[in-house]
Amino acid sequence: MSLNIDLTNCDREPIHIPGKIQSHGFLIVIDHDGYIRFESENTTAYLKNVPPGLIGTHISAIEPLIGKNEPPDFIARLIVFGKVNGFEQTNPFNTDIHGVPFYLVISASADYYLLEFEPASSDSATDIQRMIGRSISEMLADKNLNNLLNNSALQVKNVIGYDRVMVYRFAEDGHGEVIAEAKNAELPSWLGLHYPASDIPKQARELYKHNLTRLIADVHTQPSAILTAADNDVPLDMTNSHLRAVSPIHIQYLKNMGVQSSFSISLLYKKGLWGLIACHNYSPRFIDYKSRESAKLIGQILSSALEFRQDEENQQIQERYKSAVDQLSRLMLKDSNIEYALTGHAVTLLNAVDATGAVLIFDNNLIKLGVTPTDSQITGLTSWLKNNIADTFYYTSNLVSDYPDAAMFRDMASGIMATVLSREFGEYVIWFKPEQVSTITWAGNPEKPVTIDTTSGIAHISPRNSFEEWSQTVTGTSKNWSNEEIKSVVRLRSEITYAINQKAGAIRLLNEKLKQAYEELDTFSFTISHDLKNPISTIKSFTQILLRDKELKPQTLKVLDRIQNGADKMNNMINEVLDYSRINRSELTLTDIQPGPIIRDIVSDLLLVYNIDESNITIGNMPQIQGDPVMISQVFANIISNAIKYSMKSEPPKITIEGTDNDTEVVYTISDNGLGIDIKQLPRIFELFNRMDNVGDIEGSGVGLAIVKRIIEKHRGKIWVDSELGQGSTFNISFKK
Numbered sequence: 001m002s003l004n005i006d007l008t009n010c011d012r013e014p015i016h017i018p019g020k021i022q023s024h025g026f027l028i029v030i031d032h033d034g035y036i037r038f039e040s041e042n043t044t045a046y047l048k049n050v051p052p053g054l055i056g057t058h059i060s061a062i063e064p065l066i067g068k069n070e071p072p073d074f075i076a077r078l079i080v081f082g083k084v085n086g087f088e089q090t091n092p093f094n095t096d097i098h099g100v101p102f103y104l105v106i107s108a109s110a111d112y113y114l115l116e117f118e119p120a121s122s123d124s125a126t127d128i129q130r131m132i133g134r135s136i137s138e139m140l141a142d143k144n145l146n147n148l149l150n151n152s153a154l155q156v157k158n159v160i161g162y163d164r165v166m167v168y169r170f171a172e173d174g175h176g177e178v179i180a181e182a183k184n185a186e187l188p189s190w191l192g193l194h195y196p197a198s199d200i201p202k203q204a205r206e207l208y209k210h211n212l213t214r215l216i217a218d219v220h221t222q223p224s225a226i227l228t229a230a231d232n233d234v235p236l237d238m239t240n241s242h243l244r245a246v247s248p249i250h251i252q253y254l255k256n257m258g259v260q261s262s263f264s265i266s267l268l269y270k271k272g273l274w275g276l277i278a279c280h281n282y283s284p285r286f287i288d289y290k291s292r293e294s295a296k297l298i299g300q301i302l303s304s305a306l307e308f309r310q311d312e313e314n315q316q317i318q319e320r321y322k323s324a325v326d327q328l329s330r331l332m333l334k335d336s337n338i339e340y341a342l343t344g345h346a347v348t349l350l351n352a353v354d355a356t357g358a359v360l361i362f363d364n365n366l367i368k369l370g371v372t373p374t375d376s377q378i379t380g381l382t383s384w385l386k387n388n389i390a391d392t393f394y395y396t397s398n399l400v401s402d403y404p405d406a407a408m409f410r411d412m413a414s415g416i417m418a419t420v421l422s423r424e425f426g427e428y429v430i431w432f433k434p435e436q437v438s439t440i441t442w443a444g445n446p447e448k449p450v451t452i453d454t455t456s457g458i459a460h461i462s463p464r465n466s467f468e469e470w471s472q473t474v475t476g477t478s479k480n481w482s483n484e485e486i487k488s489v490v491r492l493r494s495e496i497t498y499a500i501n502q503k504a505g506a507i508r509l510l511n512e513k514l515k516q517a518y519e520e521l522d523t524f525s526f527t528i529s530h531d532l533k534n535p536i537s538t539i540k541s542f543t544q545i546l547l548r549d550k551e552l553k554p555q556t557l558k559v560l561d562r563i564q565n566g567a568d569k570m571n572n573m574i575n576e577v578l579d580y581s582r583i584n585r586s587e588l589t590l591t592d593i594q595p596g597p598i599i600r601d602i603v604s605d606l607l608l609v610y611n612i613d614e615s616n617i618t619i620g621n622m623p624q625i626q627g628d629p630v631m632i633s634q635v636f637a638n639i640i641s642n643a644i645k646y647s648m649k650s651e652p653p654k655i656t657i658e659g660t661d662n663d664t665e666v667v668y669t670i671s672d673n674g675l676g677i678d679i680k681q682l683p684r685i686f687e688l689f690n691r692m693d694n695v696g697d698i699e700g701s702g703v704g705l706a707i708v709k710r711i712i713e714k715h716r717g718k719i720w721v722d723s724e725l726g727q728g729s730t731f732n733i734s735f736k737k
Ligand code: ADP
Pocket: 638, 642, 643, 646, 672, 674, 675, 676, 677, 685, 686, 690, 691, 692, 693, 695, 699, 700, 701, 702, 703, 704, 705, 706, 728, 729
């Protein structure tokens, strides 16, 4: 047998159809034609001289008994009037039963009208009408929330005269706390005590939203059963009944507490049950309809006062968050750097909610604000989020319960709010709320809301009977995230996404332009290769035809030679420009390269071309690098040929080539003792067609270094030069490992 008996059982007990009423009044239920369909068993005790068994009788038969001075069909008239104008207009109807004043309270269910009769005299003899006006003005006199609550409790106590009146507030999980109290001096205070959710089960809390007051006049009286015809198996819906008997479990609960009479008034906030004004009396006490209505009015006024205050407070908070988010979105659109816009100014991400720390993980950066866990803890958290949270938003005030690793940093981040910017890139904004260690004092152990009695062989639940204070220290939780904070984060996220898209749009546009530029360059290269190369080869071939003539003057021969050289040079230049334009578009495949053999080949070719001695060139260490072999040999060829070319006139030229290797990079250095470069001109040597003034008649096109730079950049390497005019130059190239 499963003994899973706790609040869930209480949650299931159907309390709106108990089939019983409290016996301080009686009930007659009629159908739409006025026939009596239900009556409480105690009816005959109130209506003397009626034969038992009224079921099936028309109400007119007993009208003289329930309203001695009323016209014969007064019930029908009340119902017609109530149906049109609402029964609150007719309730309570003063009537007289055997000379005793009674209130008749009418309510409607789907098929019936409930006629409830209760004594018109309250146990309290105070003049309610006069009192209520004063109560309300006193209640609202104070602006302070605590005073408002305490005043309300006091005023209710004055109206109904109970021993203890408490304002009881429900938490999100349904448990309640006593937040204000008015009580007789001799009673111990219950202020600050917490009661488990099972004490007032869910369906009771639902009903409380509908019926704003409940009275249990005396827990020790026997409830009176509701009778109906034998063939009527539809239970009576008593949702609107005032006399409705309460669940025996609840009665036992009150008895265990020593309470004999209980009354409660619902406090609503935006149609939800915010709390109760809960009243206890330690002796039986009946409150008549009018006093109950007065107390209800106090409850309604308190509810609207609370609602008004809460709205005002929420409004202020919302304004604050809204202005922060507005400012951040302006900054994001103005600043090209989204991270900086969100974290670098006076107003940051932190101002969008009420948090003590925040982190932005965006664009391969992790930027922390305020008090946050460490980088590695944050990385752990984000990977947990990535794998476990499918939604765009996640928030909790008890992270440890979802993610146990958070115990390490619960002091600064027991509560988190996370929003995904891009799951793919692992981009998030996360806010942190610190741990709030609190001690909750329960009125009795909340783990044992009921006791289970199996002595009879059948499991039998009975409500707890220990109300001994029981302290519990709550750790690992933060303050809750409010609706305003959630709304603010939702808005901020959409602003960030908008800004990112906006930027992405700009980048796409640039990309388009770049593509266009490349296409133009392609066309340009094509034009050069065809439109320029053709006339050049024409020049060259005609020059060669002319050169075949044996009778040419030496002067003419010399001119034709120069024409031919010029054409060759131009052809060369065109090829170099084509090379240059091709670099960016060609795919880069990295392989391990041993530059030693490549460099030695280059050097031996160059020694022939420039006719210098091998001893002028020193080759040192040649560590391995990674790159595209063709492109890399182009780089070395260009730089080494420059070193030789621009130092040939030195006596003697000295060129050193060597590589050094460290943990992260390999750096090759090529130095010469040649012409050198003017320091002011240094940055320009890598630009296309730029040649320095000091080169004189040394041949060159000004394209080589531009090609070198492009290749190095494509390899994500670096190139830089040290040089002094007339002393020589040193080119350094670093390759990433
Ligand atoms: P060029 O074909 O003119 O050598 P580069 O692009 O290779 O074109 O070099 C650009 C310019 O940089 C050269 O014209 C020269 O003025 C200068 N330069 C390059 N290397 C050296 C060097 N080792 N010593 C002095 N000047 C150099």
